[in-house]
Amino acid sequence: MRIRMKLSGFTLLEMSVVMVIAGIAMASAGGLYRIYAERLALDKTSDNMTLIHTALQNYYIKNLKYPCPADPSLGLDNDLSGVSQCTPGGGVVRTTGRDTRADTDTNPDNILIGAVPYKSLDLGTYTENGNLHNYNSIGDAGTASTSLDGWGEQIIYAVSESQTATATFDTEGGAISLQTEYGDTLVSPVGSAYFVLASTGKDGVGGYSRDGAISKACGSVAGVDSENCDNDSTFVQGIRSEGAGATHYDDIVYYQKATATTLWTYEKDPITGKIQKNVYNLNKGNVGIGVASPTERLDVGGDIKALDFRSEYICDSTGTYCFEALSLGGSGMVCPSTATTLGLLTGIENGQPVCVSMPVPTSLPAFTCPKKSGKQTVLTGIGLDGSYQCESL
Numbered sequence: 001m002r003i004r005m006k007l008s009g010f011t012l013l014e015m016s017v018v019m020v021i022a023g024i025a026m027a028s029a030g031g032l033y034r035i036y037a038e039r040l041a042l043d044k045t046s047d048n049m050t051l052i053h054t055a056l057q058n059y060y061i062k063n064l065k066y067p068c069p070a071d072p073s074l075g076l077d078n079d080l081s082g083v084s085q086c087t088p089g090g091g092v093v094r095t096t097g098r099d100t101r102a103d104t105d106t107n108p109d110n111i112l113i114g115a116v117p118y119k120s121l122d123l124g125t126y127t128e129n130g131n132l133h134n135y136n137s138i139g140d141a142g143t144a145s146t147s148l149d150g151w152g153e154q155i156i157y158a159v160s161e162s163q164t165a166t167a168t169f170d171t172e173g174g175a176i177s178l179q180t181e182y183g184d185t186l187v188s189p190v191g192s193a194y195f196v197l198a199s200t201g202k203d204g205v206g207g208y209s210r211d212g213a214i215s216k217a218c219g220s221v222a223g224v225d226s227e228n229c230d231n232d233s234t235f236v237q238g239i240r241s242e243g244a245g246a247t248h249y250d251d252i253v254y255y256q257k258a259t260a261t262t263l264w265t266y267e268k269d270p271i272t273g274k275i276q277k278n279v280y281n282l283n284k285g286n287v288g289i290g291v292a293s294p295t296e297r298l299d300v301g302g303d304i305k306a307l308d309f310r311s312e313y314i315c316d317s318t319g320t321y322c323f324e325a326l327s328l329g330g331s332g333m334v335c336p337s338t339a340t341t342l343g344l345l346t347g348i349e350n351g352q353p354v355c356v357s358m359p360v361p362t363s364l365p366a367f368t369c370p371k372k373s374g375k376q377t378v379l380t381g382i383g384l385d386g387s388y389q390c391e392s393l
Contacts, residue, residue, distance in 0.1 A: 038202070041150030042252075045199045048146050049155060049254050052197055055121040056256070062268070064166045066195055067121065068092075069114025069157045075212030076144040076154075082119035086164060091115065091208060094161070097175030097233035098191035101285065102162035109175040110161035111233050115154045115208065116147040116197070144210075149199035149252070153207035153215060156198040156228065158235065163194050170285075171258055178255050181224045181238030181247070187257045194256040196235045198228045201250035202242070205229060223248030323351035361386075 073091035200207030206218030206229020288294030290301030335343030335355035369390035
């Protein structure tokens with residue numbers, strides 16, 4: 001008996017159709033995954049830069065200055081990675097920006113460019129109501145991973161050098177220029193940003209890797225975002241454009257500019273860090289009230305009303321002639337006397353006592369102060385003419 005078997009399967013045409021469909025599905029899935037991965041990278045970059053920006057603001061509140069950059073060429077495994085470095089060297093670069101009033105000269109002020117000093121942003125802890133709080137309220141801003149963008153490159157940190165020292169910090173001391181991809185300024189006055197944070201984006205041009213090496217040389221890919229890695233005083237915050245050519249821009253930039261609120265701040269307890277009731281002015285220049293161009297630390301164009309005030313010196317309006325407040329409220333001014341004359345103070349001129357002498361009386365005639373309006377008066381002094389001075393009780 002002959003047995004026949006029927007074999008079944010896919011024809012070559014059917015297999016081709018299946019493979020085409022599978023390829024389309026895989027291509028779609030791959031495209032969706034790339035979009036997903038890029039979204040994750042963008043979100044991580046934004047999150048980290050927001051954390052760092054907040055940490056820098058917290059650092060300023062505690063120290064009244066910003067930290068210097070860290071050296072990006074060290075790599076994150078180096079013990080000195082993430083440590084503030086205020087002198088140029090390694091990957092920390094000093095360049096010049098605009099001239100500010102932070103100093104008295106007319107020369108361009110310095111800018112330091114490097115990496116995020118994530119270790120220096122650890123602001124310590126304090127206790128309030130029995131609970132332990134961290135000045136660095138943003139959690140892991142003091143860790144190396146936060147100093148990287150979503151593509152694994154170290155985030156660039158540029159800061160106006162005058163803003164890294166309390167003695168030279170000035171509310172108008174920012175020296176960094178921020179502009180759009182079209183060259184329009186983003187800060188006023190032009191070139192007045194305090195600090196800048198910049199991610200070199202997806203292409204990583206000009207960025208340092210976590211190992212401390214430059215991934216791609218600045219300018220190796222055409223695009224306006226090369227302005228953010230060329231170590232000058234100008235940075236660009238533009239609209240994302242991944243097309244090739246001169247308009248290419250895939251960087252992410254945060255910055256801090258001067259605001260009116262930085263003119264005043266609350267006093268903080270140096271141990272607990274708790275805010276006190278007192279406020280003080282951070283302006284390094286003169287303050288005018290009713291005066292457009294103050295010439296003194298506090299220049300008032302008008303009267304001052306006060307229950308009391310404290311001063312070391314009291315001067316005339318020009319500041320030429322002054323005398324110590326202690327001359328009135330302390331040891332006083334003395335007019336010289338002799339055995340036969342008395343020195344009497346009649347005024348103050350050019351910061352010195354004005355004195356007259358009168359003979360010491362050998363005897364005093366009997367005298368009784370008269371009543372005034374039915375009230376008894378008492379002797380309070382003797383005038384230069386020898387008359388008696390009486391006042392009512």
